[in-house]
Amino acid sequence: GQNIDQPTEMTATEGAIVQINCTYQTSGFNGLFWYQQHAGEAPTFLSYNVLDGLEEKGRFSSFLSRSKGYSYLLLKELQMKDSASYLCAGEEGAGSYQLTFGKGTKLSVIP
């Protein structure tokens, strides 16, 4: 099974760059997701990493190191609308068909 850890809260300034880290201990790990969740809304898909390295998608990038059990989500040119919870989720492999989520990082973007 998996144990996923990420910081509870972070604060960053509009226009800045912020990195949200996620560490995991897993067996049978398949890949790692990042989701964004605004208060009262559904989680929305941001990225999926199955191979080591950096995946860039506009202002958002995600990195995975399988050997280190480590991932991060990088948000550039922060906007006020980026204030949300960011959820790291590991996908179990070997026929498990489930995601194990961290408790989420609440990001507050301030002017």
Place this chain on the structure above:
Amino acid sequence: KAGVTQTPRYLIKTRGQQVTLSCSPISGHRSVSWYQQTPGQGLQFLFEYFSETQRNKGNFPGRFSGRQFSNSRSEMNVSTLELGDSALYLCASSPELDSGYTFGSGTRLTVV
């Protein structure tokens, strides 16, 4: 393309009652997963269905059950409700493994 639809959006039930929640996946998606989200525990996996078969179940008591129909729509049922079952119940659908999971807006259940 319609997203994942969950009904109802809000529900208030009394302890001891039972409840059924519904999820309609994105058209063409055959995998449906259910998650419980609470402030203290975050999102926790309940179960996953594919082609009407439950493929995996999380660590929840037997009071939590589900099923999937031939059109891929899914329901989950919670019997003998407890105060601790108050949570946001999220459904996610996927066309196949490794293809990403799209979540519905959830059903917020309050048990009083």
